[in-house]
Amino acid sequence: MIDKPVLDNPTLLKADELGRIEIVECDGVRCIRRDIRAARWWARLFAYRAAAREARALAKLDGIDGVPRLLAWNGHELLRSYIAGKPMQQAQPADPRYYRDALRLLAQLHRRGIVHNDLAKEPNWLVQDDGRPALVDFQIAWTRGKRGRLFRMLAREDVRHLLKHKRTYCAHALSARQRTMLNTPAPHSRLWRATGKRLYKLIARRVFGYWDNEGKGRVRD
Template identity: 50%
Template structure:
């Protein structure tokens, strides 16, 4: 469907890797647009790489519930379906056992599709939809692969650990003994990230891009 005549309803986020806005198409249906045309010239290559990565991941989750569906990607603009809800930190699911039970099932479906999200530590990437159920967004760092490969199983376990950390924050009484043991197990991947990757990430985002740690929303206005 042609969305060139879409109308912007609301700016959702703007950072060094693109501008994200809630749009309304000619059919009246809202959708979300990531527009790379606002990206500084020196960052267009990594912004394009991240958007292409997201588009490929969204193709893999086509048809899955509570996840964005890819509507279009032309190398400059990525359009995806709109999920009506609020980020977890905006509408915390405190004491909501059903939410975390559904979130774990949703994560299992994602992993069965051959996708590890790889960025679920951010509460901004977990939604509480209008009916109170979970949703997952922002697939820029998602990894595709064979579900049963050692690498994908490791990434899937890290996805689950991040979900359980949120559960510990908002619904600790419902953690099972198995979940508590999983939270205590730190993989080599996590240790490597904290030792090498995270310092580099902080330097780039805070010193170069001038971001603040704002739940993954990019720079504060």
């Protein structure tokens, strides 16, 4: 970790009720800073818990290619390494190798006891400059490490969300087994779609300015 990084040349990526996300130079190396001190007063507790959860997840995933490296977390700012690439909705990966590598990446996460939990959002998937997959935004990840029934169910949903993206951009490469998985969401996913999803979308759009799967949010002053 970087103990006291020198931060220069910030470039704003997103600023909303949960704080600011910027590209900065950390002692001459490009990285990403999440600053929760800029969060609205009513959202600061949630912003802190989300950033702390992301820090725990990244620490447990240290050394995995395709996952940002945790550089620092002091309770106010989270610094992680920068991964060069484009978000999925821009790159629109059509190469079956991308999805094979993405499945391997998810398997590595799950072996370390981490479930991402937010892979329906295309911006959380990156296509690196060399075409390989990467994952970002671990704010609501499962980090408990326990691998019981709930863990397995959530891990399966990680995979199913990846397959939904594969269906969008590379449908011809879906296997029969993968198509079956797509058509059988987990019970909690069916319950969520039937009950809480509409309320979640309303809050996400009205409060945070998030629209569909773009995941950008509004930029506030």
